[in-house]
Amino acid sequence: MDRSTTAYARLILLGALAPVVWGSTYVVTTELLPPDRPMTASLLRALPAGLLLLALTRQLPPAAWWGRLVVLALLNFGAFFPLLFLGAYRLPGGLAAVVGSAQPLVAAALVFALFRQRTPAPRLLWSLAAVAGVAVAVFTGPFTLDALGLTAAFAGTVIMAAGVVLTRRWELPEGLSGLAATGWQLTLGGLMIAPLVPLLDTGPFVLTPQAVAGYAWLALPGGAISYAAWFHAGRRVPATSLTLLMPLIPVTAALLGWVVLGETLTGLQAAGFGLALVASVAGQLRR
Template sequence: MNKYQTLMDVALTALAPIVWGSTYIVTTELLPDNLPLLASVIRALGAGLILLMFCKIRPTGMWWGKIAVLGLLNIGLFFYCLFAAAYYLPGGLAALVMSIQPLIVMGLGAIFFQNKLSLTHILSAVVGVSGISLLVLNSAVELNWWGVLFGLIGTCSMALGILLTKHWGRPQDMSLLGFTGWQLTLGGLMLLPVALWYEDFPEALTLLNISGYAYLSLVGGVFGYFVWFRGIEKLNPVTTSFLGFLSSVSACLLGYVILGQSFTQLQLVGSIAIIVSVYMARPQAPKQPSVPMTAPTTSSQR
């Protein structure tokens, strides 16, 4: 693969977590209060149905089950655990627990898919998790083991989803739009009854509410997940998982620029550490085999 094409794939995939980092601001500033699961359903199911409008192909045979599993791991179960962890833990600690995803991707990949463990990737994960801790944690942190458990389940869910998406690929007759759309749709449908059980529909929606939900579906859902699943196809799954660190950087920077929240020197150091970890985990160009030197041919040897 061309080095510049790889860098373009990394940059394009990185846009997904950067966009997802804006979810916090959109949720707090534009959406009705205390309805996070409903927002997740609208983002996933709305984006999925929009994508399926442009793709008339349905899964066949075993692919119904495979895409359902991917929808559960990448969307339904992950979203539920994400918000459950945030309910039991401060947001910073929840982000820190879920930041160990690259380590889980490496571990599960080595156990189930015989992927090689890389010392560089392990060091990158340590640097990245350290950066997350500087970025999102404060001195007043209360540990709730239910929150930690939900965070770990959600992290394992997304990690396994990344690995299976890479391992299974997608149906030959299905475009990436359709593959993304079906995962979002099935994952959203799995999350829908949970959201209806725990939350109520708002009595009325304002124009700001509608614009917020539209942003989550179109930008966070359609665009974000399309480039994310494209990145899983193009890149090493470990590299893809490291790009998820950028979501926390994006959220903190947007909070600083738009909401006027504080951004300390330690948070700056944490942001730099995260960027360094992503750089360390970048795909490495394969080494060119060395060409053995041959003795020059003399006229008598021709």
């Protein structure tokens, strides 16, 4: 294995850290956080993590780059988080997972529409296999469609894919590190979410020790660390390769539900998640 292949594999592993950590969100939310506070969870996931990274880096972006930072913060956090939770609350979890796992196909369509860049056919086929694997694993019974929830889930998938594409396209300006750029995005995104808290959250805000631990997990591993790794990889690998790691989220969530919550996992579900995992890995192979 040559040095370039080794370096690429390390970037993919670094990028995979994020969806694996994000896969724990379901267990953390259901077991530790107060119910009916999705925007509070989004705010406390983004803003403290962003402020921490800004305190560590102490870097200001150049004036010409503020517009790009605002766009990226809106795509990756300010718009994506509310749409994610709206879809999750109004759709069966399985359907939301399938829509999210289609992100590499959306990214492929965006890079072609915006930049006329074609995605290799094998990666598209593995992306379809990943969606099929997640669908087989999560569709275990009848469900009802909610138009608003489905629209929110699909819009969130498109918006996050656009954030990945533009992260890859826009190189960092001189003097602004990746950690600082991540910190500014998290901070600006958190400020965008803040006005939505009193509008959309309905449950009481109770800070128990369990809730503090849950919010800390979302902010540090789930926010600062995972997004720093995600954006670092996203600036160096193709958007379709990075987004093909998204099926790791439902795979991780299912494994944690089985191990931590004692949820059952049938043979068909295990086969579906296995297919999604194989597709996520095989889709990273380069010619």
